[in-house]
Amino acid sequence: MSMQNSPVSKEKDKAPRRRLTVPDLIAMKGSDTPLVSLTAYTAPMAGLMDPHCDMLLVGDSLGMVLYGMDSTLGVTVDMIINHGRAVVRGSSHALVALDMPFGSFEASPEIAFANASRLLAETGAQAVKIEGGVTMAPTVRFLVERGIPVVGHVGLRPQSVNVMGGYKAQGRDEDSWKPILDDARAIANAGAFATVVEGVAEPLAAEITRKTDNVIIGIGASAACDGQILVTEDMLGLFEWSPRFVKRYASLGPTITNAVAGYAADVRARRFPTDKETYKMLAKKS
Numbered sequence: 001m002s003m004q005n006s007p008v009s010k011e012k013d014k015a016p017r018r019r020l021t022v023p024d025l026i027a028m029k030g031s032d033t034p035l036v037s038l039t040a041y042t043a044p045m046a047g048l049m050d051p052h053c054d055m056l057l058v059g060d061s062l063g064m065v066l067y068g069m070d071s072t073l074g075v076t077v078d079m080i081i082n083h084g085r086a087v088v089r090g091s092s093h094a095l096v097a098l099d100m101p102f103g104s105f106e107a108s109p110e111i112a113f114a115n116a117s118r119l120l121a122e123t124g125a126q127a128v129k130i131e132g133g134v135t136m137a138p139t140v141r142f143l144v145e146r147g148i149p150v151v152g153h154v155g156l157r158p159q160s161v162n163v164m165g166g167y168k169a170q171g172r173d174e175d176s177w178k179p180i181l182d183d184a185r186a187i188a189n190a191g192a193f194a195t196v197v198e199g200v201a202e203p204l205a206a207e208i209t210r211k212t213d214n215v216i217i218g219i220g221a222s223a224a225c226d227g228q229i230l231v232t233e234d235m236l237g238l239f240e241w242s243p244r245f246v247k248r249y250a251s252l253g254p255t256i257t258n259a260v261a262g263y264a265a266d267v268r269a270r271r272f273p274t275d276k277e278t279y280k281m282l283a284k285k286s
C-alpha cells in the first residue's frame with residue numbers, strides 16, 4: 001500500500017488544515033517547493049484561493065484594482081483594515097499579510113508601530129508588508145523587535161512611482177544591482193522574515209535569493225526566487241492589459257462581459273425572469 005492511500009494519510013487529509021504561521025513560511029527558504037502567494041481583497045475570493053496558497057496579501061494594489069485609482073498612493077490604513085478583516089474571515093489556512101500604505105510608516109518607527117499594531121489588532125492578520133530598503137531597515141527592526149512580523153518589498157516599489165519615474169523593471173544592467181542588493185540585505189538583516197522582490201532581472205533575483213537568509217518572494221523576478229506572488233485579478237485576466245511577467249490562467253474580463261451582455265439582452269427581450277425564477281403565491285390554507 002502506498003503511503004498516499006494509507007488510512008493514516010486519509011486521516012491526515014481529513015484533519016482541518018491549521019493556519020500557516022511565520023515559522024512555517026520561514027521554513028520555505030531554499031525549499032524545493034516554492035511558496036505560493038496571491039493578493040486577496042475580499043472574503044469570497046480569499047475563500048477560493050485559501051486552500052491553494054501559503055500566503056494571501058491584502059496589497060495596496062487594491063487601490064488600483066478595486067477602486068480605479070491611478071496609483072497606490074491614495075490607499076489608507078482604514079481601507080487595508082476593512083479588506084484585511086474580510087480576507088481573514090474568508091480564509092483559514094494561508095498566512096494573511098497586510099500592506100502598510102504610503103504615508104503610514106515612513107515618518108518614524110513609532111508611527112509605523114502605531115499603524116502596524118492597528119492593522120494586526122483590528123484584522124487578525126499575522127504580518128505587515130513595508131516597501132523600502134536601507135532607509136526603512138531601522139523601522140523594520142523596530143517593528144520586529146516589538147512582535148510585528150514584517151515582509152519587505154524591494155526592487156520596483158510602486159509607492160515610489162513618482163521618484164522612480166514609472167513602473168520600470170529594475171537591475172537590467174549590472175551597474176544598477178548594488179543599491180537593490182543592499183536594500184534586500186538590509187531588510188533581511190533587520191529581521192523581515194520574507195521580502196517581495198518586484199520587477200528585477202533574473203540574475204539579480206538569483207543573487208538576492210542566494211545572499212539573503214529570508215524568504216524571497218518574486219513578482220516579475222523570475223523562477224530564481226523562493227516563492228511567487230501575483231495580483232490575482234491580473235492572472236485571472238480581468239483586465240485587457242497586464243504586465244509582461246503575468247501569466248493569465250483565465251479570461252475573466254471577456255467571461256464577465258459576455259455574461260452581462262447576455263443578462264441585458266434577456267431582460268430587454270423579456271426572456272428573464274421566466275416562471276422558473278418567479279415566486280408564486282402559496283396555496284391558501286382552508
Ligand code: KIV
Binds near residue numbers: 039062219231
Ligand atoms: O500591493 C500589492 O499587491 C503588492 C504585490 C504586487 C506584491 O505589493
